Amino acid sequence: MTTQAPLDPSRSSYYISDALYRDLIASFSEWQHDALAVTDVFVRDEFRQLLEREARLLDQLRYDEWLAMYAPECVYWVPSTPNGGDPRREIAIMFDDRRRLEDRIYRMRTGFAWSQAPASRTVRLITNVEVFSTADADKRMLRSNFLISEFWGDETRQLTGWAGHRVARGEGGWKIAAKQVNLIECDQSIRNPSIIL
Amino acid sequence: MTALEKVGSPPTRLEGTELHDWDYLVQEDRAHRLIYTDPAIFEAEMTRIFGGTWTYLAHESEIPKPNDFITRRMGLRPLIIVRDAEGQLRALYNRCTHRGTTLCRWDKGNTKSFQCPYHGWNFLNSGKLRGVPWPEGYAGDMHDPKYNLAQVPRVESYRGFIFGTLSMDALPLPGHLGPIAEIIDQWLDRNPGGKVVVCEANRFRYKGNWKLAYDNSCDGYHVAYSHRSLLETENRFAGENAKGMAYYRDSPDAQPMYMRYTGHGNHFKDKRPNLEQRPGGLWALESAHPGMEHYEAEFIKRYGHRAFALLDLAGSEPVNINIFPNLSLLGNHIQVFEPVSVDETNAIWYGTMIVDEDGSLGDDAVTDINALRMRTQEGFPNFGEVDDIANFEQIQRGLMAVEDEWIYMNRGFGIPGRVKTLEDGTITAPATDEAFMREHFKEWKRLMKARANFAIRREP
Numbered sequence: 326m327t328t329q330a331p332l333d334p335s336r337s338s339y340y341i342s343d344a345l346y347r348d349l350i351a352s353f354s355e356w357q358h359d360a361l362a363v364t365d366v367f368v369r370d371e372f373r374q375l376l377e378r379e380a381r382l383l384d385q386l387r388y389d390e391w392l393a394m395y396a397p398e399c400v401y402w403v404p405s406t407p408n409g410g411d412p413r414r415e416i417a418i419m420f421d422d423r424r425r426l427e428d429r430i431y432r433m434r435t436g437f438a439w440s441q442a443p444a445s446r447t448v449r450l451i452t453n454v455e456v457f458s459t460a461d462a463d464k465r466m467l468r469s470n471f472l473i474s475e476f477w478g479d480e481t482r483q484l485t486g487w488a489g490h491r492v493a494r495g496e497g498g499w500k501i502a503a504k505q506v507n508l509i510e511c512d513q514s515i516r517n518p519s520i521i522l
Numbered sequence: 523m524t525a526l527e528k529v530g531s532p533p534t535r536l537e538g539t540e541l542h543d544w545d546y547l548v549q550e551d552r553a554h555r556l557i558y559t560d561p562a563i564f565e566a567e568m569t570r571i572f573g574g575t576w577t578y579l580a581h582e583s584e585i586p587k588p589n590d591f592i593t594r595r596m597g598l599r600p601l602i603i604v605r606d607a608e609g610q611l612r613a614l615y616n617r618c619t620h621r622g623t624t625l626c627r628w629d630k631g632n633t634k635s636f637q638c639p640y641h642g643w644n645f646l647n648s649g650k651l652r653g654v655p656w657p658e659g660y661a662g663d664m665h666d667p668k669y670n671l672a673q674v675p676r677v678e679s680y681r682g683f684i685f686g687t688l689s690m691d692a693l694p695l696p697g698h699l700g701p702i703a704e705i706i707d708q709w710l711d712r713n714p715g716g717k718v719v720v721c722e723a724n725r726f727r728y729k730g731n732w733k734l735a736y737d738n739s740c741d742g743y744h745v746a747y748s749h750r751s752l753l754e755t756e757n758r759f760a761g762e763n764a765k766g767m768a769y770y771r772d773s774p775d776a777q778p779m780y781m782r783y784t785g786h787g788n789h790f791k792d793k794r795p796n797l798e799q800r801p802g803g804l805w806a807l808e809s810a811h812p813g814m815e816h817y818e819a820e821f822i823k824r825y826g827h828r829a830f831a832l833l834d835l836a837g838s839e840p841v842n843i844n845i846f847p848n849l850s851l852l853g854n855h856i857q858v859f860e861p862v863s864v865d866e867t868n869a870i871w872y873g874t875m876i877v878d879e880d881g882s883l884g885d886d887a888v889t890d891i892n893a894l895r896m897r898t899q900e901g902f903p904n905f906g907e908v909d910d911i912a913n914f915e916q917i918q919r920g921l922m923a924v925e926d927e928w929i930y931m932n933r934g935f936g937i938p939g940r941v942k943t944l945e946d947g948t949i950t951a952p953a954t955d956e957a958f959m960r961e962h963f964k965e966w967k968r969l970m971k972a973r974a975n976f977a978i979r980r981e982p
Binding site for chain 1: 629721722723724725726727728729748750751752754755758759810811812813814815816817819820860868869870871872873875889890892893896897899900904905908909911912913915
């Protein structure tokens with residue numbers, strides 16, 4: 326009789342399942358309804374702060390603190406089509422579980438990630454923050470627009486689009502359960518897409 | 523019958539005088555920087571190479587139904603690849619015969635005709651002009667074939683891969699592919715029904731010449747260094763069971779893998795002999811991917827001993843099959859190189875999924891295999907290709923040093939017995955040799971020198 330090892334999502338990926346994909350597709354469809362928009366300025370400001378903090382931590386390459394903003398079983402999703410699509414049958418620009426996000430960070434820290442040696446310098450502007458309630462009182466959807474100025478190599482370029490965050494209330498407060506990053510040029514060829522968006 | 527229009531040797535701005543001494547620029551063991559940096563050479567390549575030989579255009583799964591179309595380029599020529607109303611594959615020039623406007627600005631769709639947004643000329647997807655606004659304003663006959671769209675005169679598909687050429691001298695496609703067709707067959711036939719379907723892509727642009735990507739396609743020498751961050755990341759928990767391309771780290775030439783040149787600029791690198799040939803052998807090599815432990819447990823529960831053969835369908839096939847000048851089948855990807863300018867290129871990694879046409883696998887298995895297969899395919903572009911294209915950009919930058927003229931492709935060159943020509947004329951060498959590059963540059967040079975016999979075609 327062996328004892329079941331604890332399922333550490335940093336080491337093994339049991340939570341990415343067909344049920345998760347279906348839930349993810351459903352939760353990122355048809356959620357931006359005016360009737361569900363949260364108008365309370367204090368609530369909106371709380372989530373605006375969360376998004377601003379995420380942007381600052383990424384600009385400062387403080388990846389451990391950034392990842393701590395995410396739920397243990399999280400999804401980071403950058404679709405390659407403007408409508409998000411079905412990640413079970415479409416290649417995404419990025420579709421990471423927690424372990425692959427940690428891979429992404431690990432790789433950049435090896436010192437041999439030539440696409441980030443030297444690392445890009447970024448400044449992120451986050452605007453148009455809207456908060457939407459869901460059927461579950463402990464889950465909210467956030468919509469924000471972003472403009473990332475990225476200096477890499479020999480030029481500064483702009484990556485822009487909008488992000489959807491699914492946040493869930495847990496023991497440590499609100500955590501990001503899923504982030505969908507919708508680049509406006511998601512279906513076009515992109516130079517050196519190697520930063521975390 | 524269709525009308526062929528001879529276009530003779532490709533027009534370049536220096537027509538009549540050869541641009542360069544090609545034998546000087548490409549020697550047996552080295553190449554001159556100008557072939558990567560000279561805009562005039564790039565312009566000549568866009569006819570003599572792209573269209574001058576069989577050039578990959580699209581995959582049939584992207585236009586499965588009659589009247590489906592997809593817009594692509596052959597070199598810099600904008601094309602509409604259509605399956606017309608009769609089901610025939612055509613590569614129409616996306617260029618109105620009136621004033622040259624592109625007719626179609628959408629990536630893909632389904633239509634029987636294309637109407638020019640400028641003056642309203644309307645063309646059937648056979649390329650035939652259907653009508654123009656107020657035809658009484660023209661003295662001549664608007665049924666003159668000169669008004670029908672130009673199209674690539676030779677379009678052929680090999681098992682779903684659609685190629686086109688303007689060259690009337692090129693061999694028919696199967697003969698042109700020659701021995702590499704069998705390797706393409708193997709790449710396809712491991713999938714149910716011998717089929718794959720294209721499903722979106724990881725799309726990259728880099729500031730470098732297109733040949734930097736083709737020179738990389740069979741290169742076993744760069745893996746241990748250019749992809750060091752990938753190899754370290756993939757193996758951070760692996761212990762004894764090395765994952766991914768870890769076999770490149772120590773003495774890659776002592777491994778059974780090899781490269782082979784098959785003619786016409788085509789080559790492949792076969793890493794399959796490094797693997798244990800058993801169900802699950804491919805899967806065992808996969809590094810960590812989202813969902814892999816869940817799906818593996820689920821498959822074992824559901825399918826018992828069949829599970830590992832199914833999981834192999836989500837695993838990455840360890841072979842690179844490179845069809846000059848712009849196609850590379852590797853892992854499960856269909857990678858396409860699109861020149862943009864002398865120092866700008868798109869490298870597009872189309873993903874593929876499996877289909878279950880005879881229903882033998884069942885919907886759940888197909889959905890789940892593809893869900894895993896999407897995640898395995900995202901691994902290399904995200905953690906490997908980004909570092910290669912960063913290095914391609916730095917080559918382009920390095921080659922701006924005008925006086926330092928040569929790059930070397932002489933690994934394995936001049937060592938007796940190392941590079942072997944086999945009975946069928948193919949050339950084999952250890953995995954890190956640059957023999958593939960020396961050989962594809964011979965084909966490049968042949969095409970650049972040729973007095974080409976090119977044509978375009980219009981419906982009569």
